[in-house]
Amino acid sequence: MAEDKYKQEDLLKIEYCPPRKDWMDSKIDFEAKKGNWCYSAVPAAMEYLDLNTEMGKWQPHDKDWPLPDNWKEIIFEGLHDRLKKFRTLQIFMDICVRCGACADKCHFFIGSGDPKNMPVVRAELLRSVYRKEYTTAGKLLGKMVGARELTVDVLKEWFYYFFQCTECRRCSVFCPYGIDTAEITIIVRELLDLVGMNIDWITTPASNCFRTGNHLGIQPHGVLDSLEFAQEELEDITGLKIDLPVNRKGAEILFIAPSADYFANPHYFTLLGYLALFHEIGLDYTWSTFASEGGNFGLFHSHDMIKRLNAKMYMEADRLGVKWILGGECGHMWRVIHQYMHTMNGERQNGLEEPVSPITGTKFENAKATKMVHIAEFTADLIKNNKIKLDPSRNDHIIPTYHDSCNPARAMGLIEEPRYIINAVSNNFHEMPENTIREQTFCCGSGAGLGTDENMEMRLRGGLPRANAVKYVNEKHGVNQLLCMCAIDKATLPPLLEYWVPGVEVAGIHELVGNALIMEGAKERTVDLREEPMLGFDEESEKVSAATGEDTENV
Amino acid sequence: MSMKELLQERKDSIFEKWLDRVIMTYPSESSNFFKNKKNRFDNPIGSTLNKELPILLDALINLNDLDEVSNSIDEIVRIRAVQEFSAAQAVGFLLLLKKVIREELDGKTEISVNVDDWWSVEDKIDRMVFMAFDIYMSCKEKIFEIRSRSFERQTYVLDKMAERAAERSDKGEEMNAN
Numbered sequence: 114m115a116e117d118k119y120k121q122e123d124l125l126k127i128e129y130c131p132p133r134k135d136w137m138d139s140k141i142d143f144e145a146k147k148g149n150w151c152y153s154a155v156p157a158a159m160e161y162l163d164l165n166t167e168m169g170k171w172q173p174h175d176k177d178w179p180l181p182d183n184w185k186e187i188i189f190e191g192l193h194d195r196l197k198k199f200r201t202l203q204i205f206m207d208i209c210v211r212c213g214a215c216a217d218k219c220h221f222f223i224g225s226g227d228p229k230n231m232p233v234v235r236a237e238l239l240r241s242v243y244r245k246e247y248t249t250a251g252k253l254l255g256k257m258v259g260a261r262e263l264t265v266d267v268l269k270e271w272f273y274y275f276f277q278c279t280e281c282r283r284c285s286v287f288c289p290y291g292i293d294t295a296e297i298t299i300i301v302r303e304l305l306d307l308v309g310m311n312i313d314w315i316t317t318p319a320s321n322c323f324r325t326g327n328h329l330g331i332q333p334h335g336v337l338d339s340l341e342f343a344q345e346e347l348e349d350i351t352g353l354k355i356d357l358p359v360n361r362k363g364a365e366i367l368f369i370a371p372s373a374d375y376f377a378n379p380h381y382f383t384l385l386g387y388l389a390l391f392h393e394i395g396l397d398y399t400w401s402t403f404a405s406e407g408g409n410f411g412l413f414h415s416h417d418m419i420k421r422l423n424a425k426m427y428m429e430a431d432r433l434g435v436k437w438i439l440g441g442e443c444g445h446m447w448r449v450i451h452q453y454m455h456t457m458n459g460e461r462q463n464g465l466e467e468p469v470s471p472i473t474g475t476k477f478e479n480a481k482a483t484k485m486v487h488i489a490e491f492t493a494d495l496i497k498n499n500k501i502k503l504d505p506s507r508n509d510h511i512i513p514t515y516h517d518s519c520n521p522a523r524a525m526g527l528i529e530e531p532r533y534i535i536n537a538v539s540n541n542f543h544e545m546p547e548n549t550i551r552e553q554t555f556c557c558g559s560g561a562g563l564g565t566d567e568n569m570e571m572r573l574r575g576g577l578p579r580a581n582a583v584k585y586v587n588e589k590h591g592v593n594q595l596l597c598m599c600a601i602d603k604a605t606l607p608p609l610l611e612y613w614v615p616g617v618e619v620a621g622i623h624e625l626v627g628n629a630l631i632m633e634g635a636k637e638r639t640v641d642l643r644e645e646p647m648l649g650f651d652e653e654s655e656k657v658s659a660a661t662g663e664d665t666e667n668v
Numbered sequence: 669m670s671m672k673e674l675l676q677e678r679k680d681s682i683f684e685k686w687l688d689r690v691i692m693t694y695p696s697e698s699s700n701f702f703k704n705k706k707n708r709f710d711n712p713i714g715s716t717l718n719k720e721l722p723i724l725l726d727a728l729i730n731l732n733d734l735d736e737v738s739n740s741i742d743e744i745v746r747i748r749a750v751q752e753f754s755a756a757q758a759v760g761f762l763l764l765l766k767k768v769i770r771e772e773l774d775g776k777t778e779i780s781v782n783v784d785d786w787w788s789v790e791d792k793i794d795r796m797v798f799m800a801f802d803i804y805m806s807c808k809e810k811i812f813e814i815r816s817r818s819f820e821r822q823t824y825v826l827d828k829m830a831e832r833a834a835e836r837s838d839k840g841e842e843m844n845a846n
């Protein structure tokens with residue numbers, strides 16, 4: 114009866130404060146927390162990657178999780194191995210002084226107020242178990258010194274919170290000891306992987322990648338179809354039949370882009386930009402339908418998986434006989450290349466040489482080890498050496514700001530080059546506030562394999578700090594486009610902005626390069642790469658700007 | 669003293685207490701951060717509350733047309749709609765204001781307010797709650813729309829290729845027919 118259920122005095126009690134509880138109290142009610150976690154990995158994908166499939170089909174909201182009987186043993190053995198192998202892990206476990214400098218730096222904490230999203234507490238979820246197992250004080254004094262047993266509830270809590278970290282490393286920028294919580298997340302995810310606990314949005318793309326060379330599972334002819342389609346579209350826009358070298362042996366450079374560039378919106382417009390640029394400078398290069406993915410979801414699995422998925426880049430470079438590799442606009446791809454590739458797969462670099470731009474003669478000394486150059490470095494160098502003609506007024510309908518994607522900015526320090534390019538192709542660039550860009554950039558809230566749909570609420574609140582800064586420049590300067598150079602950003606920022614700052618679109622840097630690029634022999638341009646009209650570019654004004662290309666070239 | 673004068677006089681203290689109560693709907697470990705971190709980009713939730721709650725309080729005292737504050741309600745509810753709150757908790761922050769005002773009057777015998785005035789204040793708060801609930805629902809609908817649209821974005825090129833193929837086959841048929 115309703116009267117029994119709702120007493121008047123209860124209704125008058127207006128209090129919505131959550132009860133205070135000990136942070137070690139770890140029971141997560143997955144059923145009640147839908148929207149905050151991701152679906153589990155499907156066994157077929159796990160099997161394809163030779164991962165533990167003992168858990169079979171399960172979902173986080175199931176009451177009992179079908180863990181292998183010896184799950185605890187597996188976890189401790191795994192932890193033991195990793196403590197021996199990674200000195201960083203051992204150090205990160207021991208040296209945190211709980212100063213709290215990192216506590217309020219995580220976008221998930223800022224957007225939720227959940228204390229377990231404070232990086233220091235996130236790390237404590239593992240550290241508490243480590244203390245109990247490895248330290249005398251922890252063994253003897255338990256909870257008093259922040260040590261606790263590894264139980265099924267703790268394991269579930271790991272699953273919940275370590276798939277609520279985007280491995281963005283913002284917290285590490287503020288830690289006086291350089292503790293990198295992202296690395297702790299990487300290790301815990303490895304441990305979960307060992308007992309067969311992973312999420313579908315990470316495992317299926319990784320298994321696709323292992324099978325076809327790209328996360329989307331597109332087969333070689335599909336990649337080719339898409340590239341040929343792009344070639345046709347560019348002909349419609351520019352009137353030029355651009356070169357499309359695919360799997361061409363003996364090319365000087367192999368170009369590898371994230372696979373979303375072939376198929377998704379707005380990634381695809383960036384791909385049109387690359388094609389136009391390479392045609393215009395007459396680059397001796399090739400695409401590959403096998404190394405058809407720059408990204409590496411292995412990074413969100415384990416170190417072994419990184420190595421396994423990354424190897425194809427050098428193997429394909431070897432097969433095609435190129436001199437070096439140029440890479441497209443992607444985020445975590447560059448974390449892998451910059452931090453792991455040479456160590457993991459360096460011995461496969463047959464015949465590769467230190468990259469030199471064939472157009473400007475610039476030696477990319479920073480890429481001496483990996484033999485792989487980021488397209489932002491490559492294009493910035495072209496502009497610096499006056500090798501391309503640009504008309505930034507062709508982007509006058511766009512008022513851009515720039516989101517530093519976490520990985521290029523924090524993992525490889527690629528901060529000035531993108532800005533240099535943007536300023537050359539746009540007259541209207543506005544920065545977001547200082548504490549939200551460059552090294553301090555706020556994550557999109559959906560990286561490290563969390564960009565799926567079922568956790569949308571979590572993504573939207575995790576992306577709030579980023580969106581909040583975009584909203585500011587939108588209101589202050591009329592910014593209508595958020596530029597970025599990461600495939601995950603291009604997929605996850607549009608929904609984020611649709612919710613928080615409707616009306617602001619997302620685009621890649623090379624899309625704007627493609628708009629501004631003056632191409633020899635091209636027809637008069639009136640539309641941009643999205644086939645949308647460019648401000649003031651009716652046929653008359655285009656004639657003027659094309660005729661005086663020199664006057665309008667780079668700024 | 670009229671209700672309006674009273675609220676006007678005690679506005680600052682009501683705001684402080686209301687803000688505290690709203691912040692208390694979050695886990696206690698984060699209240700210090702929400703309350704004291706001043707930079708609006710480092711602390712969007714705290715600064716949104718700091719900016720919008722006084723606007724709502726002002727409207728309660730002075731405005732008859734609450735539509736003018738729907739934007740302020742939106743700013744707060746849009747955030748709460750993606751946090752770990754139930755629908756009631758997401759919009760219930762407005763009801764906390766009733767409690768704060770009651771406490772402000774409670775036991776103060778020197779203050780006597782007209783019952784009609786008090787009811788009109790309560791009515792206004794109730795109206796704000798209804799507005800908040802509509803906004804909450806529109807946020808949830810938006811999230812569903814976003815989910816379906818993100819799928820369309822992933823298949824953008826395939827859809828365009830299919831369109832072009834269809835155009836071509838239409839043209840082909842036309843040519844054959846001629």
Ligand code: SF4
Pocket residue numbers: 218219220221230231232235277278279280281282283284285294295298556
């Ligand atoms: S790496 Fe990023 S998401 Fe993970 S805890 Fe640190 S700030 Fe948060």
Ligand code: SF4
Pocket residue numbers: 208209210211212213214215216232233287288289290291292
């Ligand atoms: S900033 Fe570093 S030392 Fe301080 S609490 Fe965070 S991880 Fe620990």
